[in-house]
Amino acid sequence: xxxxxxxxxxxxxxxxxxxxxxxxxxxxxxxxxxxxxxxxxxxxxxxxxxxxxxxxxxxxxxxxxxxxxxxxxxxxxxxxxxxxxxxxxxxxxxxxxxxxxxxxxxxxxxxxxxxxxxxxxxxxxxxxxxxxxxxxxxxxxxxxxxxxxxxxxxxxxxxxxxxxxxxxxxxxxxxxxxxxxxxxxxxxxxxxxxxxxxxxxxxxxxxxxxxxxxxxxxxxxxxxxxxxxxxxxxxxxxxxxxxxxxxxxxxxxxxxxxxxxxxxxxxxxxxxxxxxxxxxxxxxxxxxxxxxxxxxxx
Amino acid sequence: xxxxxxxxxxxxxxxxxxxxxxxxxxxxxxxxxxxxxxxxxxxxxxxxxxxxxxxxxxxxxxxxxxxxxxxxxxxxxxxxxxxxxxxxxxxxxxxxxxxxxxxxxxxxxxxxxxxxxxxxxxxxxxxxxxxxxxxxxxxxxxxxxxxxxxxxxxxxxxxxxxxxxxxxxxxxxxxxxxxxxxxxxxxxxxxxxxxxxxxxxxxxxxxxxxxxxxxxxxxxxxxxxxxxxxxxxxxxxxxxxxxxxxxxxxxxxxxxxxxxxxxxxxxxxxxxxxxxxxxxxxxxxxxxxxxxxxxxxxxxxxxxxxxxxxxxxxxxxxxxx
Numbered sequence: 001x002x003x004x005x006x007x008x009x010x011x012x013x014x015x016x017x018x019x020x021x022x023x024x025x026x027x028x029x030x031x032x033x034x035x036x037x038x039x040x041x042x043x044x045x046x047x048x049x050x051x052x053x054x055x056x057x058x059x060x061x062x063x064x065x066x067x068x069x070x071x072x073x074x075x076x077x078x079x080x081x082x083x084x085x086x087x088x089x090x091x092x093x094x095x096x097x098x099x100x101x102x103x104x105x106x107x108x109x110x111x112x113x114x115x116x117x118x119x120x121x122x123x124x125x126x127x128x129x130x131x132x133x134x135x136x137x138x139x140x141x142x143x144x145x146x147x148x149x150x151x152x153x154x155x156x157x158x159x160x161x162x163x164x165x166x167x168x169x170x171x172x173x174x175x176x177x178x179x180x181x182x183x184x185x186x187x188x189x190x191x192x193x194x195x196x197x198x199x200x201x202x203x204x205x206x207x208x209x210x211x212x213x214x215x216x217x218x219x220x221x222x223x224x225x226x227x228x229x230x231x232x233x234x235x236x237x238x239x240x241x242x243x244x245x246x247x248x249x250x251x252x253x254x255x256x257x258x259x260x261x262x263x264x265x266x267x268x269x270x271x272x273x274x275x276x277x278x279x280x281x282x283x284x285x286x287x288x289x290x291x292x293x294x295x296x297x298x
Numbered sequence: 299x300x301x302x303x304x305x306x307x308x309x310x311x312x313x314x315x316x317x318x319x320x321x322x323x324x325x326x327x328x329x330x331x332x333x334x335x336x337x338x339x340x341x342x343x344x345x346x347x348x349x350x351x352x353x354x355x356x357x358x359x360x361x362x363x364x365x366x367x368x369x370x371x372x373x374x375x376x377x378x379x380x381x382x383x384x385x386x387x388x389x390x391x392x393x394x395x396x397x398x399x400x401x402x403x404x405x406x407x408x409x410x411x412x413x414x415x416x417x418x419x420x421x422x423x424x425x426x427x428x429x430x431x432x433x434x435x436x437x438x439x440x441x442x443x444x445x446x447x448x449x450x451x452x453x454x455x456x457x458x459x460x461x462x463x464x465x466x467x468x469x470x471x472x473x474x475x476x477x478x479x480x481x482x483x484x485x486x487x488x489x490x491x492x493x494x495x496x497x498x499x500x501x502x503x504x505x506x507x508x509x510x511x512x513x514x515x516x517x518x519x520x521x522x523x524x525x526x527x528x529x530x531x532x533x534x535x536x537x538x539x540x541x542x543x544x545x546x547x548x549x550x551x552x553x554x555x556x557x558x559x560x561x562x563x564x565x566x567x568x569x570x571x572x573x574x575x576x577x578x579x580x581x582x583x584x585x586x587x588x589x590x591x592x593x594x595x596x597x598x599x600x601x602x603x604x605x606x607x608x609x610x611x612x613x614x615x616x617x618x619x
Contacts, residue, residue: 012437018493018497027446033458036460092353093357097354101351107358111358115607116599116607120568124585124586125364125586128582137382174361235454235455238554254456277453280453280454284452289445296441
């Protein structure tokens with residue numbers, strides 16, 4: 001026993017403050033949120049009546065105008081477009097850069113810098129780029145379409161009642177494509193040169209080289225990229241608040257939580273938060289488990 | 299998912315994607331790898347190369363469009379500002395837009411500095427201790443603790459918001475309950491929720507150091523604490539750069555915590571910016587000038603220290619050091 005304390009004691013002492021803080025502020029507070037989500041605390045008044053899963057079932061079956069399912073639909077559209085867009089641009093840039101080009105560093109800097117900008121700041125610009133006016137009054141991107149005689153491309157962007165969320169994903173794609181590029185570029189560069197050389201010696205065409213040799217090597221990178229971008233999408237809040245503000249057309253669960261908190265309906269806000277947490281955990285936990293397994297194997 | 303050689307063992311060249319070599323300080327070496335095969339390219343490749351460059355420049359221009367718009371609008375004379383003419387270059391340069399927003403934003407700018415500097419440094423120091431222990435002093439149960447810490451990177455903060463606000467209010471660290479308007483509480487919150495990522499950054503860094511470094515220090519009779527302070531921390535300067543830059547950017551760009559924690563005098567820059575740009579009454583040249591000011595520190599850090607920034611980005615994917 002004494003040996004064990006001497007062996008592990010100092011290390012635990014060093015790490016203990018952080019572990020306690022994280023245990024309390026991450027897991028403790030999550031447990032507390034879950035408790036609130038099971039209560040009937042719908043006003044600013046203290047109330048601890050236990051209602052089981054009622055707040056959850058109400059969200060799906062008894063929410064005015066199906067507001068919660070509406071926010072989930074919005075989130076789904078946003079996520080699909082966001083993931084497809086970042087993957088498209090990210091992979092394209094990585095492909096263009098991976099064999100080495102002149103001034104590669106400059107291109108990388110340009111493609112990646114939006115990640116350093118806050119969603120709040122970029123949202124300001126995108127609100128004006130995605131100006132919904134068309135024709136004579138057009139501004140922003142619609143103006144460019146008008147000038148290029150591509151008037152048919154003019155659209156109301158995020159104010160479109162059906163597909164507005166797809167437009168809302170455009171700034172997010174702008175901001176995070178560089179991230180996917182960095183992942184794939186590092187992936188390409190991590191493939192041993194012998195593999196390529198062997199394929200070339202065997203007479204593989206460029207297309208075959210990528211299709212049969214390189215891309216299969218990058219499946220894990222693609223999976224990480226999709227998981228990370230997907231989980232960011234579920235948390236999307238700042239960008240939407242900055243571009244459109246909180247409103248029905250562009251409401252996603254994270255914004256819905258915010259709006260519910262403003263009305264002091266804590267039980268409902270907590271229930272939405274927990275669903276959001278579960279959505280994120282659904283993609284992240286298997287990823288973490290897999291990552292640590294792969295680690296242990298080596 | 300990540301590279302098989304990821305953590306505790308010495309790196310071996312993996313077949314699976316290995317974004318970064320694990321040797322300390324090599325960071326973005328892979329991204330800077332020499333062009334391959336370019337020299338051997340036969341002549342008929344020339345058009346391909348041209349297409350590639352055209353595509354690269356075209357995409358770069360496309361992605362810089364918002365930047366162009368931001369800068370020209372912020373520098374326009376307010377009388378020249380109109381939605382239908384927003385792409386036109388300014389006829390004369392003017393700093394009136396900046397003059398209009400600086401009084402309202404300077405407070406937020408200062409608050410964000412007060413928040414981001416200590417929060418990122420303290421988070422990094424605590425993270426370095428955690429990372430060292432998790433990489434080199436793996437106590438029983440460390441295999442379970444580490445993923446639990448990592449999950450903290452991905453938690454949607456909405457899931458802790460309600461009790462967090464209550465706790466901080468009760469502790470007198472939030473909004474009007476705090477003499478600093480909530481800044482102290484906000485620093486604490488950023489330190490805590492920054493721990494998972496800084497722990498990961500340092501853990502990857504220390505895992506990449508050869509075990510012999512630590513062992514030789516132990517042979518000399520040094521305990522864990524001494525090894526950490528005398529051997530590990532001085533070696534970890536690059537990891538400190540990565541962690542501090544990453545945290546600085548995260549704190550500077552945070553919106554949610556700032557919105558719930560800070561009182562009106564203590565708004566960080568994102569909240570101050572959103573307050574002036576959120577309304578329809580603000581002319582967009584002023585909104586753009588505000589946005590430009592708000593992103594100068596983080597973009598500046600990125601341009602000057604991009605490779606450290608990039609390593610933080612990669613760490614957040616649980617990939618490489």
